Amino acid sequence: MMEIRYNPLTDEWVMVSSSRRARPVLPSENACPLCPGVLELEKNYDLATFENRFPALKMDAPEVVQENNLLKKMKSKGVCEVIMYTSEHNSALPRMSLNQIEKLILVWRDRTYEISKFNSVKYIFLFENRGKEVGATLSHPHGQLYAFPFVPKRIQAKLDSMKEHYSQYKKCVLCEIISEEIAKDERIIYQNDGFIAIVPFYARFPYEVHIYPKRHVTSILDMTNNEIKDFAKTLKAVTMKYDKLFAQEFPYMMCFFQKPFNVNENFEDFFHFHVEFYPPKRDKDKIKWMASVETGTWNFINPSLPKEVADRLKDAEVRLDD
Amino acid sequence: MERYRVILGERFTLPNKDCLLQFELVNLENTKKSYRLLKLFEIPVNVDKIFLNNWQSWGSCDSFPITLDISKYFENPPSKDxxxxxxxxxxxxxxxxxxxxxxxxxxxxxxxxFLKSEVSHNFFVYNKNKKSISVYVDLFGKELEPGEKITLEPVIVLKGNELEKLLETYGSLVADENKLNSDKEIRVGWCSWYQYFTNINYDELKKNVRILKKLREEKGIPYRFVQIDDGYQKDIGDWLKTNSKFPEGLNGIVKSIKEAGFIAGIWLAPFSISETSSIFLEHQDWLVKNENGAPKIAFRNWEKNIYGLDLSNEEVLNWLKDLFTELKRIGFDYFKIDFLFSGAIPGERKKKVSPIEAYRTGLKVIREAIGSSFLLGCGAPLLPSVGLVDGMRIGADTSPNWIEDIVSPFPNAKVALRNVVTRYFMHKRWWNNDPDCLLLRGKDTNLSKSMRRLYSYVSAALSNMIIESDDMGNVDEDGLNILKESLKLCDGEPRVFNLQTDKKVYVIGVKGLPNGNYIMIANLENEDLEIEIPKSAKQWTGIKSKTIKVPARDVVIVRDQVRKLKVERIRRKDDNRLVNYYWDGDSK
Structure with missing residues (x-):
């Protein structure tokens, strides 16, 4: 069974993918299927991407038959890809060289550009789940890409809210927030010419960090060569600070938010590309659970003050030398 | 955006903010009443220049001084006709x-x-004496029963100082209102018109097909379609019969094109009927009439009177359906339909529908007959065509000549290119913009190399359709290189800045390409210029250039070159999944 079902109670789509997760045969119990030549990637590689073996979305998804107007569904037409950051099994974003992170950004750009050519793709979501606390089963450094045939609900909420601000003030809300944060300088944990990383005023998770490009760009494709370099530095700085502060491989969900593609609406002036990190921990050994309030109401209770968290992350000094 | 519903005739003050206005028309009389020209509202305006748009493909879209007198351009033939x-x-x-x-x-x-034009013709009039703009809809005699109420087509008001943002927002709102989402795209093609005009013959067509095939195979130029233009047909209206220059008929044309691996394309003017055609001789009842009941001349061309088909007439629609069904059956898969305005001229029709409704009915019949084939409109009322065509000419005919006058709508590379720029926002929102053909040959042309490059690069930067129209035997390496370089500029996110400058020098910012953003400065003027890059263009691209010197009638590109990785894309043999391997230049 592979289809997307509509929830008329919340106006959201649910991806159903109940294909049996048959474990692929590995050469040995401890072999990493993402290492070169083991299972997923036959050749040696520097960086690579591949279509997920068990995708929730694929371009040749099975047809669906509408049962009635109430229980609506659509084809799971889309793309699920795994993005290999490096062939080095024991590496990770904070330990990768700036050069390698720059190359990773170029790979994210290439996949975004190539997949955006499919008219059925409306949203391209790049993300990384790091650590078993957020469900990552393979430690080899990798992220993923989901290309949806619709604009997901939370993304739509962001678009609506940013559009509303723009229509009222004729200014991009994130451009305004960036100016405000730079002027106040209370919650910035790292910045360079092109980017700032902050614990936002509206953080939902205790150690939530957002990365904003200082220039108004709408997708990862818009960045200049210098901005790509600055973005690499910012990603490295944030992830190094997490690890340094807690002296452990700090788990996180890293989500990229870019404009939708192939949707006939003008997002250019009100949508601003950004990255959000959601670490699932509220301290070194304590989990911040997505419990009833968070899951049931989409309302978060943050037990930490963003400014205090920002101070701690800012004080966790890191060196970005290659 | 706030919406306002206004009963036409009631007091109304235009809000000073973004809004959508829906006017309602109510017949308060006791009898049936017919409605023609309705003024929705009038506002005083105190400006020196206005950005104007003509209703049809060939007409101007530009910022003009309010002193402009367009009427003088139409005082004498041929423009009067x-x-x-x-x-x-x-x-x-x-x-x-x-x-x-x-x-x-x-x-x-x-x-x-206006967000749509499916029933009425919707327009604005600046009156020089009153210094005001009036907003009109023409319902062309639509009748309402006593008490009947209709909602007129919506109009939006947007506020802001950057015209490009307003145009793009408007373009998207129109697309949304008309529920558009087309993924059809076609690039690159060849068309016979601008080299051969009506003198195209079968041997020349076959010769060009041979050269195009060779260029595709040996130089990797991705020509995909070949379109025969005006000159093959027996008469305007007699489209299925060829003249003596094409002894093998339409089947021969299709065969020659398809055998070389190209999509076969054909030009026709399906809503136009010449006074010598069999339709005119046999079916004058199929034509739009004047108030005296005689066929109404839509225009004069080919040294003949040309009439418009009455697209409210079922017999006409059946003929139209059969015509396109047959063309499709013969093997054409790309249709350029021209002089479409003649289906929308005001006049008497068999049914009481507006010219706009009749026009759309005709387009729908063609659309249904050709299915998923590519449909390119030309000489077409713009807004009524939205949603019914895949591509649209958005400017005057280009030409092997460059003429400085930018008001006259007759063939001229400069005036054609001006519209490519000013109507850029329609591309991908309403359809694929057709900038008209690229003329890249070095012979039989008055266009200098820099003019050819300028036209080609601008069309490509705006990601338009790319259609070449040359005797391919006359295209040298310079021409081929311009085309190859142009294709590298396509498929980014373009925005045009300084649309309202007095000098026709445009700054086009393009972002969203994997190999980096660029700024293109297109100088349509006959003088070298030094241009200060607008802050908004720098913001759009991240490129920090300040001033750029641009030679007369030429183009300059400033790039931000992004580092490039090499990539190998393969499909796994076991399950066909896509794998991409990336590496640095030296590291493999």
Whole structure:
């Protein structure tokens, strides 16, 4: 069974993918299927991407038959890809060289550009789940890409809210927030010419960090060569600070938010590309659970003050030398 | 955006903010009443120039001084014979006191535009004496029963000082209103017109097909379609019979094109009927009539009177359906339909429908007959065509000549290119913009190499359709290189800045390409210029250039070159999954 079902109670789509997760045969119990030549990637590689073996979305998804107007569904037409950051099994974003992170950004750009050519793709979501606390089963450094045939609900909420601000003030809300944060300088944990990383005023998770490009760009494709370099530095700085502060491989969900593609609406002036990190921990050994309030109401209770968290992350000094 | 519902005739003050206005028309009389020209509202305007748009592909879209007198361009033949091509409201259009703008208009910090034109013709008139803009819909005699109420087609008002943002927002709102989402795209093609005009013959067609095939195979130029233009047919209206220059008929044309691996394309003017055609001789009842009941001349061309088909007539629609079904059966898969305005001229029709409704019915019949084949409109009322065509010509005919006059709508590379720039926002939102053909040959042309490059690069930067029209035997390495370089510029996110400058020098920012953003400065003027890059263009691209020198009638590109990885894309043999391997230049 592979289809997307509509929830008329919340106006959201649910991806159903109940294909049996048959474990692929590995050469040995401890072999990493993402290492070169083991299972997923036959050749040696520097960086690579591949279509997920068990995708929730694929371009040749099975047809669906509408049962009635109430229980609506659509084809799971889309793309699920795994993005290999490096062939080095024991590496990770904070330990990768700036050069390698720059190359990773170029790979994210290439996949975004190539997949955006499919008219059925409306949203391209790049993300990384790091650590078993957020469900990552393979430690080899990798992220993923989901290309949806619709604009997901939370993304739509962001678009609506940013559009509303723009229509009222004729200014991009994130451009305004960036100016405000730079002027106040209370919650910035790292910045360079092109980017700032902050614990936002509206953080939902205790150690939530957002990365904003200082220039108004709408997708990862818009960045200049210098901005790509600055973005690499910012990603490295944030992830190094997490690890340094807690002296452990700090788990996180890293989500990229870019404009939708192939949707006939003008997002250019009100949508601003950004990255959000959601670490699932509220301290070194304590989990911040997505419990009833968070899951049931989409309302978060943050037990930490963003400014205090920002101070701690800012004080966790890191060196970005290659 | 706030929406306002207004009963036409009631007091109404235009809000000074973004809004959508829906006017309601109510027949308060005790008898059936017919409605023609309705003024929705009038506002005083105190500006020196206005951004105007003509209703049809070939008409101007530009910022003009309010002193402009367009009427003088239509005082004498041949333009006088073409006035219905440029307006369905000839009296208003020809009044030198007026500046007319169809569908949308911009002045100062205000933009107004209609979101659709499915029933009425919708337009704005700046009156020089009154210094005001009036907003009109023409219902062409639509009848309402006593008490009956209809909602007129919506108009939006947008506020802002950056015209490009307002145009793009308007373009997206129109697309949304018309529920558009087309993924059809076609690039690159060849068309016979601008080299051969009506003198194209079968041998020349076959010769060009041979050269195009060779260029595709040996130079990797991705030509995909070959379109025969005007010159093959027996007469305007007799499309299935070829003249003596094409002894093998339409089947021969298709065979020659398809055997070389190209999509076969054909030009026709399906709503136009010449006075010597079999349709005119046999079916004058199929034509739009004047108030005296005689066939109404839509325009004069090919040294003949040309009439418009009455697209409210079922017999006409059946003929149209059979025509396109047969063309498709023969093997054509790309249709350029031209002089479409003649289906939308005002006049008497069999059924009581507006010219706009009749026009759309005709287009729908063609659309249904050809299914998923590519449909390119030309000489077409713009807003009524939205959603019914895959591509649209958005400017005047280009030409092997460059003429400085930018008001006259007759063939001229400069005026054609100006519209490519000013109507850029329609591309991908409403359809694929057709900038008209690229003329890349070095012979039989008055276009210099820099003019050819300018036209080609601008069309590509705006990601338009790319169609070449040359005797391919006359295209040298310079021409081929211009085409190859142009193709590298396509498929980014373009935005045009300084649309309202007095000098026709445009700054085009393009972002969203994997190999990096760029700024293109297109100088259409006959003088070298030094241009200060607008802050908004720098913001769009992240490129920090300040001033750029651009030679006369030429183009300069400033790039931000992004580092490039090599990539190998393969499919796994076991399960066909896509794998991409990336590496640095040296590291593999």
């Amino acid at each position: 073409f006035i219905l091509a440029f307006t369905p409201e000839p009296k208003i259009f020809s009044n030198p006191e007026n500046l007319m703008s169809d569908y949308f208009i911009a002045y100062g910090d205000t933009f107004m535009g």
